[in-house]
Amino acid sequence: MLGILLLVSLEVRADTIYYFVDEKGVYHFTDLPTTNQYKPFLIFRTRNYDVKKVDKLIEVYSKNYGVDADLIRAVVKVESNYEPEAVSAKGAQGLMQITPITQKELNLDVPFDPASNLEAGIRYLRSLLDQFQDVRLALAAYNAGPGNVKRYGGIPPFKETINYVRKVLAYYEEFKK
Numbered sequence: 001m002l003g004i005l006l007l008v009s010l011e012v013r014a015d016t017i018y019y020f021v022d023e024k025g026v027y028h029f030t031d032l033p034t035t036n037q038y039k040p041f042l043i044f045r046t047r048n049y050d051v052k053k054v055d056k057l058i059e060v061y062s063k064n065y066g067v068d069a070d071l072i073r074a075v076v077k078v079e080s081n082y083e084p085e086a087v088s089a090k091g092a093q094g095l096m097q098i099t100p101i102t103q104k105e106l107n108l109d110v111p112f113d114p115a116s117n118l119e120a121g122i123r124y125l126r127s128l129l130d131q132f133q134d135v136r137l138a139l140a141a142y143n144a145g146p147g148n149v150k151r152y153g154g155i156p157p158f159k160e161t162i163n164y165v166r167k168v169l170a171y172y173e174e175f176k177k
Contacts, residue, residue, distance in 0.1 A: 051082055054095065057118045064119075065126040071135065072122055074171035075142070078164065084114045096121025139165045 019029045058076070062069035079097035080086035092099045094117035103111055108120040128138035128146060140155040141148075143164040148156040155165060 054082060054084070054114055054118070057115050058122075061119050061122045065122050067122055067126050067129065068172075070175040071168075071172050072118070072125070073175050074168045075121070075125065075139070076118075077171045078167045084117065085112050093117070094121075096124075098124070136165055136169070139168050 019027055021027055054076070055073070058069050058072045062072050076082055076095050079092075080095050082095065084095050086095070086097065087093050088097055090099065093103070093111040095114055096117055098106065098108060098111055098117060098121055102108075102124065103120070106120040106124055108116055110116045125138060125142055128141045129135065131146065132138045132141060132149065136155060137149055140161050144156045144158055144161040148158075148161075155161060
């Protein structure tokens with residue numbers, strides 16, 4: 001019981017608690033994961049988020065990086081459905097579903113923090129827009145990686161990527177109305 005009380009008190013001081021179960025079935029908890037064995041402990045993760053605050057952050061960072069806020073809203077809708085604590089099957093995290101490798105490249109230390117995740121994701125999308133000079137190709141690169149867009153000379157022939165670009169652009173048009 002004391003262990004549970006200790007964990008509950010940690011919730012108040014930590015943004016996210018991470019855990020993994022070792023080969024002996026022992027649970028290990030930390031607020032600073034040192035390996036990719038650790039996964040967010042969902043019970044302690046914040047589920048209450050304010051969509052209006054997220055939208056305000058999108059406005060601010062979109063202006064800072066010169067990216068249409070409606071495009072970012074569309075990316076966030078498709079990537080995480082506005083869930084700051086979302087984690088994909090491939091390990092991408094947060095509102096803009098940034099993979100751990102890309103997080104390192106972007107110096108994103110707190111992927112579940114909406115402000116940090118949006119700033120890094122919008123900055124990354126801005127770099128892809130600059131690199132490819134085409135929204136469709138930048139979105140394909142965001143989903144499949146810039147190397148795949150270069151390798152195929154356009155949107156890669158991956159069903160996931162084709163559907164991703166289509167969905168983002170559909171939401172983009174809807175949000176612009």
